[in-house]
Amino acid sequence: MTWIDIAANSPFGPANLPLGIFRTGDEAPRVGAAIGDQLIDLAPLAAERLPDVAPAFTGQSLNAFLALGRPAWQATREWLLDLVGDEANRTAVEPHLIRLDAVTMLLPFEVADYVDFYASEHHASNVGRLFRPDAEPLLPNWKHLPVGYHGRAGTVVASGTDIVRPSGQRKAPADEAPTYGPSQRLDIEVELGYVVGTPSALGSRVSVDDFKDHVYGVVLVNDWSARDIQAWEYVPLGPFLGKSFATSISPWVVSLDALEAAEVPLGKQEPAVLPYLAGELTNLNITFEVRWNGQLVSSPPYQEMYWSPAQMLAHLSVNGASVRTGDLFASGTVSGAEKNQRGSFLELSWGGREPVTVNGEQRTFLEDGDEVTITGWAATPDGTRIGLGDVTGRILPAA
Template sequence: MPEQSPFDLAEGDPFGPHNLPYGVFSTADAPDRRRLGVRYGNQVLDLSALPSALPAAIHPHAELLAAPTLNPLLAAGRPVWQQIRAAVHTAVTDPAHHDEVAPLFHPLDGVTLHLPFEVADYVDFYASEHHATNVGRIFRPNDAALTPNWKHLPIGYHGRAGTVVVTGTPVVRPHGQRKAPADEAPSFGPSVRLDIEAEVGFVVGAPSTLHEPVAQGAFRDHVFGVCLLNDWSARDIQAWEYVPLGPFLGKSFATSVSAWITPLDALDEARTPPPARDFPLLPYLDDADAEPGGIDIRIEVRINGETVSRPPFSAMYWTAAQQLAHMTVNGASLRTGDLFASGTVSGPDPDQLGCLLELTQGKGPYLQDGDEVTLTAWAPGPEGARIGLGEVTGRILPAG
C-alpha cells in the first residue's frame, strides 16, 4: 500500500485546518533539540523548518519559529500570530506547497511532547456558579452556599508556576497537614482525599505595562490561546489550611496542562453569551455590550478509562475576559507566559460536575494510587467541524 499523505485526514478529525494548535516537540534522533510544532491530524508540522518551504510568507518570523519554546512567538503579538497562523493554514491546505511541506511532518506517536511555554505566573479562578454553590454547601452547610462577594467579582488565587507540568507527567501524592472536624489535633502525612479539577487555561502572549489595567476589549490582544488544565487538589490539606487566606499546599504540588495550545481564533465559532447575571456589575466587569465572552467547550473526564463527567464550559458565570480585566484592574501587569485558569468547570446536572468532591458530595472515594485521569474536549468550529483541545492525562504515584 502507498504511504498515506500527511495531508489526508480522517473524516471529522478535530485537529484539522480550522484548529492548528501549537506545541513543542523533540524527536528520537535529536532528543535535546526542542522545536515548535503545529498538530495536524496525527502528525506534527515542524515550524522551525517551515520558513524554508514558504520563504515569502513566513521567513520574516524565522527566528521566532526557531525558538525551543513558544514564549518568543507569544510575545510577538496578535498581528504576528495571525500572519503565522495564515501561513500554516496555507501550508497544509494549498496543494501547490505540499511537495515542500510534506517532509516537515513527524508522526505524532514518534515524537516527545514538552511543556509548550515557560510559565511566568499562574492564577486560578473560581468562575463556575454551579461548582461554587456545590462546594459551599459541602464546606459550609450551615451558611449561604455563595460568599457575599462571589457575584460581584471573579474570585481567584495565585498558584505556583514552577509546578505546572505537561500532560503525561506523573502526579505524586502530596504530604501535608490535615485535620478532620472530629480530630483533636492536626496530623501529617500523605493526602487521603486527592481530587481533580477539570478546567480550561488561558495563555497570555503580549505583556502589559505595570499600573495600566487591561480592559475586556483588549482580551484578544493579550491572550494567545486556550488549553485544558487539571488543577489537582488535596482536599484534606485544603480544608485545614484555606481558612482564612485560601488554597496553598493543597493545590501547589501539581497542575497539569495540555501539550497543545489552541489559538483563540480557532474558537470563534464557539463563542457564546455567558449565563444571565443577577444584578448589574461594576463598569470594568460589565460585558453587556461586548462580544459574547463565553466559549462552548465540551469537556469529558475519564478515570481509568471510564467517563465520569461531561462538564460544559459554556455554563461558566465569569468569562475569561472578565477574569483578565479583574486580575489587572489594580495595576498588576501581564507577562508573556502567564497562565490563568477558569476554576473547576461544572454544569447544573449530576453528570456535569468537574471534580470528585462534587461528584461524591464530599464523601469520596477520591483518587487512589495508580489511578489515571484524562481530560478531553472539543468545541464547535466552522462548517460543522469540531475543534479538539489537546488531552490532559496524569497518573497518581504513591507518596514519596
C-alpha cells in the first residue's frame, strides 16, 4: 500500500522501488527511486533520515551505494518502504517527487568487469543444433559448469543508446576466404544481468550461499551479437568482436530483496554438480517480452534457466578471481521450449531459414533503423508484478 497515486498496471509499484541515476536539465546526475510514473529524489530526504547512506545518493553512479554492502542495502529498502507506505511522510516526500517523463535516465552504475554466461539449456541446445547439426547439441562440459566468457565493460551502454552496426571479418561456409565489412547477421540476446556490490579479495572465492551478500540486484540486458563475425572468430577461443561492440542495459536496478517473493526452486540438474556448485538454489519467475519495431515477437521465461545466478557467481570466482563493486554478470540468452519463447533472432528465424513476419515484412536479422525493446517483470504468488523496466536500442548504419 502507498499514499502515492499509482496506476494499477505500473511496473514500479510500492513493493519494487528500483534505483537509478537521473538528470533534470543541466543539474548534476543523482540517485532516484522509481514509484509509479514518478521518482523520488533521494539525496535531500536521506540527508536527514539516513545520514550514513546519504552521501552515496549524490554521485553520478550507484557504485558508492553498492559498495556499502548488504546491511546498508536492507536499511535503505526499509526506509524507502516507509517513505511510500506511511501517509505521515507525504509532506516531506512530495516536494521531491519528479515525473519520469521530465528526467533523463543514465547508465545506473560504472561497470567494472562484464561476464556473460550461457545458462539456458533451450538456447544452448538450439544453437548446437544450428551450428553442429550432425553432433550432440550440448558440448560435454555444458551440464558440469556454467559456461561463460569475459566481455568488454567499456561498451556496456544505457538503454536508448543507438547501436552502430559493427564491421569485421566474415566467412560464409561457401566462401574461399574471409571478407571484411558490416555485419549482415546482427542479432539480439535477451538476458538478465546481476549487479555486484560487495567485492571479494583476490585469491578467495564466493560460495553459492554468499550470493546475496555480494549481489545487490538485477538489470535487463540486450547483448547485441554479430552472428557472422562471431561464427568466423569463435573457434578456438570463443566470442570476441562479434560481441564486444555494445551491450545495452536498463536504467533501473531492481534489488534482490524486492524480488524475493518471485524466487522459485531451481530445476533438477543431472548429472549432479560438483560440491562448490551445490546448495539450496533458486531461480526467478521472470517473463520477458521482445518487441521488434513495436511488434511483440517473443516472450522468454527466465525460470526455466538451467544454471542459477548463485552458481554463476560461484563458478566465476572459484579460481580465486576477485569480484568488484560494479561488476556485471549476465545470464546469457533466455529461451524457452516454444518457438515464441526464443530469446534471439538467430533462434527465432532458425539461422535465417525461417523468416519472421514483422509489421507485414519478412525478416531474419536486424536492418538499419530497426528498434528493439525488451521489457520484463517478476511475478509473485499473490499476483504482484515487480517490473524491471525496459531496455531499448536502435540500429544505425555502419560507420
